Amino acid sequence: MKKLLLMAAGAALLFTACKKANIEPEQPASDDLKVYIVDTVRLNRLNLDGTGSKTIISQAIGNYRSTYIADVSANSPVTKIAYWLRKGNAGAYTSEIHLAAADGSNDKVIKSVTANDFIPGIIKIGNNGLIYFTYTSGTSFVSQFYSIKEDGSAETKVSPSSFTGIKDISADGKLIATVYTSGGKTNLVCMDLSGDGGFGSIKYSENSIAGMLSARIMPDGKKMIGVYTDGTALKCRVVDLVAKTASDVTISTNIPSSIYNFSLSVAPDNDKILLVASGSSVSTTTYIYSISAGKIVQQFSNVNKEVYQGYIF
Secondary structure, three states, X not given: OHHHHHHHHHHHHHHHHHHXXXXXXXXXXHHHOOEEEEEOOEEEEEOOOOOOOEEEEEOOOOOOOOOEEEEXXXXXXXXXXXXXXXXXXXXXXXXXXXXEEOOOOOOEEEEEEEOOOEEEEEXXXXXXXXXXXXXXXXXXXXXXXXEXXXXXXXXXXXXXXXXXXXEEEOOOOOEEEEEEEEOOEEEEEEEEOXXXXXXXXXXXXXXXXXXXXXXXXXXXXXXXXXXXXXOOEEEEEEEEOOOOEEEEEEEEXXXXXXXXXXXXXXXXXXXXXXXXXXXXXXXXXEXXXXXXXXXXXXXXXXXXXXXXXXXXX
16 A cells, blocks of 8 residues: 555656646756857858857859848757748849758748749747748838748738838747837837737837847747947847836947947847847857846857858757
């Protein structure tokens, strides 16, 4: 009887542990994170210190260097990668959504649009079997927001509303981060699409933020990060979407005028921020900032000057 009771207690403990694990999945440890950088048509995977570069995606550059990777997303832990690709030459552009394995193998096109005025925007692998994506048309800054299944079927317009300047989408498709200019003011806004038939309500909004460039939503949906320049300083605005408060952190105090493009990404550990600072024909720099540590934890120069986007998955 005593042995049976011990076995039952052990089984109960095992069941409880499994149940808890299902409710609260662990986030990837920082040691498991990798940096992914885009240099026009290639996606390279690196260690957090910039070493061990390996090309996992490579596309033909085109006759006029007009092919480029517009955005990249991965699930967590990384087993698959999705990316927007615009390819072709003037007058014959095609935009494609690709889905590949983590090592770049089994690369498949799940959506293709041939139209010169179709401009790919954001892409996000959802936590629900969907891939979310945006695009704009012509000179319009209004983003169209859709979802599609990973097999390329069931393309659906997510919201009946149109939003200007979508910069990120949460993994459940319920939150979007936007940065746009209206009335001479730059606005940083997080919209919640979970109610109101998908039309959306404002979860957080700030205006008059000079130099605001882009924004990302942390995977747990509790923070939104904006990146902006303040004179020669590069800063991030850390927005607490629960408390509705915000604070600033400085990434660099001396950004030269030759650097003018800043790519922002956030890690699945809900702590690290990655920034790639690039310009024209100059070396680019990758910064990794830890919110919990309150400092830059990694910084390295990218050997290839074509690097203009970075991600941390």
